[in-house]
Structures are given as C-alpha cells and as structure tokens.
Amino acid sequence: MSEKPSADRLRSWDILSLLSPRPMWRVVRGVARAPLDSDFAGSPLAVCWFLTFACNARCSFCCKAAEIRQGRDAFPPLALPDARRLMERIRRTVDILYLSGGEPLVHPHLSEILDEARRLEFASVGMSSNLIALDEHAGVLDRLDAVAVSIHAPDVAGHARCLGVSEAVAARALANLDLLAEAHRRRGLKVIVNCVINPDNVGRVMDMVEFTAQRGFLLEVVPANEHGGVSPELTANPAYGELIDRLIELRRGGGAPHLAGSTAYYRNLKTLRPFRCFPYGVPNIMPDGRLCTPCDISGQYGVNVLEHESLKAAVRASLPMLGAYPCRQGRCFKAGIMERSRLFGLLLSRTNE
Ligand code: SF4
Ligand code: SF4
Numbered sequence: 001m002s003e004k005p006s007a008d009r010l011r012s013w014d015i016l017s018l019l020s021p022r023p024m025w026r027v028v029r030g031v032a033r034a035p036l037d038s039d040f041a042g043s044p045l046a047v048c049w050f051l052t053f054a055c056n057a058r059c060s061f062c063c064k065a066a067e068i069r070q071g072r073d074a075f076p077p078l079a080l081p082d083a084r085r086l087m088e089r090i091r092r093t094v095d096i097l098y099l100s101g102g103e104p105l106v107h108p109h110l111s112e113i114l115d116e117a118r119r120l121e122f123a124s125v126g127m128s129s130n131l132i133a134l135d136e137h138a139g140v141l142d143r144l145d146a147v148a149v150s151i152h153a154p155d156v157a158g159h160a161r162c163l164g165v166s167e168a169v170a171a172r173a174l175a176n177l178d179l180l181a182e183a184h185r186r187r188g189l190k191v192i193v194n195c196v197i198n199p200d201n202v203g204r205v206m207d208m209v210e211f212t213a214q215r216g217f218l219l220e221v222v223p224a225n226e227h228g229g230v231s232p233e234l235t236a237n238p239a240y241g242e243l244i245d246r247l248i249e250l251r252r253g254g255g256a257p258h259l260a261g262s263t264a265y266y267r268n269l270k271t272l273r274p275f276r277c278f279p280y281g282v283p284n285i286m287p288d289g290r291l292c293t294p295c296d297i298s299g300q301y302g303v304n305v306l307e308h309e310s311l312k313a314a315v316r317a318s319l320p321m322l323g324a325y326p327c328r329q330g331r332c333f334k335a336g337i338m339e340r341s342r343l344f345g346l347l348l349s350r351t352n353e
Contacts, residue, residue, distance in 0.1 A: 044315055046096035049086075049285040050296070051110070052077050053102040057130050058164030059150075061198045061224035061231070064102060075287045080109045084116050086289045086306055093311035095123035098282075105133040105140070114143040128194070132169055134176040141183040146190040148220070149180065153201045154211035161200050181215055191217045192260060198224040199231070202239045206246060209256050220260040221247060222335040223269055228297045229331050230272065244270040265339055274330030278341040283315055293318040297332050 053067040053075045062068065067075055078086060090097060097117055104110055104127050117125045126146035134141075141147070151174070152162035160170035183189040195201075195208045205221060212219040223230045223240075234240050244266055250256040251263040268275055284292040290301040291314055302321045308314040 043280075044094050044283050044311060045281045046094050046098060047090050047285060047311060048098045048100055048282055049090070050075075050287055051099045051101055051104045051113070052107045052287050054106050055101060055103040055130070056106055056132050056165075056169075057103065057150075059152075059162060059196070060164060060200075061162075061196055061226070063225045068102065077107060077109075077287045078289060080112055082289070082306060083109060083113055086285075087113070087116050087120055089305050089309065089314070090285075090311045091120040091122060092309070093315075097122045097125050099125070099127040101128065102287075103130055103132070105129055105137050110137065110140060114140055118143055126190075130163065131173040131176040131180075132163075132165070134179055135172070138179050141179065141189060142187070144189060146192070147180060148192045148194050149177070150196070151177070151193045151208070151211075152195050152198070153204050154207050155204075158201060158204055162196070162198065177215065177217075180217075184216065192220050193217045194220045194222065196222055196224050197234065197240065197243065199233050199237065202234065202237060202243060205243055209247075209250065209259065213256065213258055216258075218258050218260050219256075220335065223333065225333065230269070230333050235272065241270060261335070261339065262342065264342060265335070268338060269333065272331075272333070275333070275338050275341060277330050277332075277337060279337055281340055282336070283311065291315065291318050293321055295332075295334070295337060297334070 050064070050067075053064060053070070054072070054077075055062075055064075055068055059065075077083075087097070099110075099113070101107075107113070114125065124145045125143065126148065127140075127144055128148045128150070130150045150163075151159065153159045156167050156171045156174060159174060160167045163170055163173070180189065180191050184191050193208070193212050195205060197205055208219060208221070224234055225231070247259065248263060248266045248270070250259055251261075251266060279294040284296040285305060286292065286301060289304045289306040291303045291305055292298060293300045293302060300321055303314050303318040305311055305314040308317060
C-alpha cells in the first residue's frame with residue numbers, strides 16, 4: 001500500500017512545493033527578491049518547457065490542440081545539442097525544471113534530456129504525461145522528482161472517451177499507474193493526477209476523488225479550457241456547479257486531504273469571477289526554445305532563450321512586448337497560474353480576495 005499524502009490540507013504552498021524537494025525558503029526567497037528586481041517578471045523561479053507538441057492522444061478539451069494541429073513545422077523540437085544548450089541557459093536562472101507538451105514520452109531525446117537535467121543538478125525535475133507509453137520508457141521515472149498524470153475517469157471506457165483513444169490504449173495508460181505507484185513507494189516520486197472536468201466526465205469526477213485517495217496520489221481538478229476560458233458547454237451544465245460545490249465542501253471539511261487547490265480556487269471556478277493574474281515566476285518555453293510572453297495563451301513568441309546567455313536575460317529581453325502588465329483579464333482560469341497568482345498576491349498583499 002502506498003504512503004498517503006499528509007493529512008494536512010493542501011494549499012498553494014503545497015502545490016508549488018510538489019516540484020521542489022528543498023525547503024520552501026527557496027520559493028519564499030525568490031518571491032521576496034522579485035519586487036526588488038528591476039522588474040518582477042525578470043525573476044523566474046522555475047520553468048515549464050513544452051518539449052514537443054506531438055501527442056499520442058486526442059483529447060477533445062486539449063488546450064494545446066491548436067499547436068498539435070499546426071504540427072512539427074510550426075514548433076520543431078530541438079536537436080539534442082541545442083536542447084542541452086537551452087537547458088544550460090535555463091539552469092543559470094532557475095532550480096526547477098518542468099517538462100510538458102504534447103506528450104513528453106514521445107520525444108525522441110527525452111532520456112538524454114533527463115540525463116542532462118541531472119548532470120546540471122536541477123533541484124527538481126517534473127514532467128506531465130498521459131502515461132500511454134510509460135511502460136516502454138519506465139526508466140525515466142528514476143530521473144524524475146514529480147510526475148503530473150492525465151487521468152480523467154477511473155474506468156477504461158470513460159478514460160478512453162476523454163483521451164480520444166481506443167479502450168485498449170486507455171487500459172494501458174491506467175495500468176501504467178502501477179509503475180508510478182511503485183516509483184512513489186520505492187523512491188518517493190511525487191505523483192499528482194490531473195483530472196480535466198469536461199462535458200463527458202462531469203458526473204464521474206467525484207469518483208476520481210476516491211480513485212486517487214485509494215492509491216495515495218494527489219488530485220488536481222481543472223475545468224476544460226476553450227479558447228482561453230472555461231467551456232460554456234460545461235458551465236451551462238448544472239452538474240458542473242454541483243460538482244464544484246461538493247469539492248468546496250470537501251475542501252472545507254478536510255474530507256479529501258489529497259485534493260489539491262485552495263478553497264479560493266474552487267470558489268473562482270464556481271463564480272467564474274476573473275482572477276487577478278500575476279503571470280510571473282514560471283515562464284513557458286516552446287519546443288524550439290522560444291519564450292511565451294507573458295503566458296502560453298498569449299501566442300507571443302518574440303524571444304528565443306537560445307539567443308541569450310540565460311533564461312533571465314531572455315525574460316528581460318521580452319519585457320517590452322508584455323503590454324499592460326500584469327494582465328487583468330483573468331478569465332482564462334488557468335489552474336497553475338491562478339494558484340500561483342493567488343500566492344504572489346497574498347505575499348505582496350495585493351490579493352483580490
Ligand atoms: S494528452 Fe494532453 S497534450 Fe495530448 S491531447 Fe490530451 S490534453 Fe492534449
Ligand atoms: S489572465 Fe494571465 S494567464 Fe490568463 S491569459 Fe492573461 S496573462 Fe495569461
């Protein structure tokens with residue numbers, strides 16, 4: 001039986017700390033230093049590198065569907081020597097590396113990239129995955145500190161519909177959870193299950209609370225995002241509001257200590273009140289090294305990190321194209337940025353709560 005997460009309720013701090021095995025002072029130091037810097041945006045704490053936009057699933061709610069459709073020519077993956085150079089520049093600025101996609105497991109150089117991350121002594125290396133191909137690459141788990149896995153329903157048929165794959169493929173992804181559980185027990189790999197609420201699974205998300213609790217995994221619940229906002233098809237469904245109410249109840253009552261996200265986060269998902277965005281701290285990098293400014297929804301790719309001596313220098317070079325900053329539109333409800341923004345807002349006493 002795998003070890004359960006702490007019985008304490010998970011807060012924003014815990015979400016950030018999932019990617020860092022070191023004490024939280026590292027994050028506090030970064031945030032405290034940021035306002036004193038020439039510009040808050042110039043002090044990244046971590047980086048999210050979209051390693052590839054190739055994927056072996058076809059989720060109807062994929063927020064990277066446009067990039068996946070545009071294909072390899074629009075976002076070519078880096079050759080290994082360039083990938084190593086990019087990582088060196090990232091490492092000069094941040095301790096925490098997070099690899100996302102697309103599906104990182106289908107990247108031809110993932111293994112070498114993870115070796116390089118270890119050689120560069122990143123304090124923490126995390127990765128997102130749909131797990132479909134994990135059994136062919138199980139060795140990568142030994143080089144990771146945290147994995148965020150996409151599981152949207154506890155049953156094969158439901159998960160297959162969400163991923164847009166055959167039931168055989170969905171069954172393989174679910175079976176690969178055992179590999180994660182084993183790495184969690186053996187070497188403390190942190191596992192967080194990411195469940196996207198979508199019109200197909202909205203009635204089954206509560207089952208995911210139990211499914212993840214039984215396995216000792218953390219659970220992050222996020223609504224499907226369409227064109228930079230929560231899908232109207234979802235919010236018009238009364239089952240969506242009822243689900244969020246039940247999740248808020250669980251948060252308040254301490255009934256699901258493995259449920260990530262603050263109560264404020266769930267309240268936002270219910271009211272759909274725009275959040276105050278501070279899109280700082282974790283720059284997004286495209287497969288070829290271009291920086292997304294200020295966030296991956298913006299579609300602004302003016303600066304390539306490979307053309308600068310460090311990630312920090314690249315972020316600074318991108319500042320003139322940020323426009324009104326911070327962005328106050330706040331309707332994208334991007335889970336990671338909402339929680340981070342809330343944390344930054346609290347630390348800077350600028351929260352909109
Ligand atoms: S697994 Fe992720 S990247 Fe692939 S289609 Fe689904 S949401 Fe998109
Ligand atoms: S609110 Fe923040 S995360 Fe959302 S689109 Fe604007 S800058 Fe990006």
